[in-house]
Amino acid sequence: MLEARLRDARIEAEKGDEVVKLLSKGYGVEDQAVGLVIYSYPEALYLVETGRMRVFSASGEELDFNKLLATLKQLDENIWRDYVVYRDLRERNYVVKDGVNRELRFRVFERGKYGEEPARYLVAPIMEGRNISVEKMIEWLSAARKLRKELVIAVVDRRNEVIYYKASIVDLRNV
Template identity: 40%
Template structure:
């Protein structure tokens, strides 16, 4: 059966994942104009020095041959922070709400994913795309050397009151255990606050 232990507070207090002082964010010292990325369909990317700076500064996206590809939630997060501009192939800028609308066409759960991503990032964690059908994100410990060590958590998100298949969650828990990761269930309430639960599979 599945067991879970709830942290003592929601995303606004102490929990399994503790907050980071925002002054430690990599961009706090940056004053130059935000770099510009281009969106094609739902893929957001940029190249050059700016791509390298964003990747090295916060381990955002996947950098390959000088091109940085961002997840939709990463692009939303950086745009909301005022640290990235996004334009379409014709050079027309898209604001935060326009990006949310565009991403929602392909992913109806984009807003929930964004809330979880934003919360984890604000707490100082490096967050990458999950693998498989269930895990939304892979989350690395603070200070992790990305590429040299595995993620510590798999995070699966649901909205408060939403129903989901417990057998499916059990399968994800097994996958997390086999890959030596902790499975975290992120529950989003109606106010957008997030509570994290450490999920494990036990036999009686």
């Protein structure tokens, strides 16, 4: 089982057989400057929940799923929302990587295409009932278009179920 450490708001692990195996499946990002693999918060929670990772604090205390979640919640108020979306996408066999910012949270690769093609989707997770302005949607769509990605809005409902909506710009001037 992979052992990682939460240090300076980063979850990192030394490169070993298990880490290399997970890297090939799209988990973690190698930081070659320091020789470590860095995991995003939702990624680490998922690996802990599925029994593939153990996370230790800087003091050496093992953080189970609930302790890790509580610790990460202090660093990122949206961790639960992001984790629910990350877990749902992983359970649907997508490779999920960090997105371009806190709103366009994830880049998602087509099934079986990780490492061969760039990500196809940018995913913006939101909680059910949260208002999103038209201007914000246009901003997200513009960012996705510039990056040649499709925008997907992931709405997390009160039962922690995720509903996905593809968003696109439609030009009706020539209709």
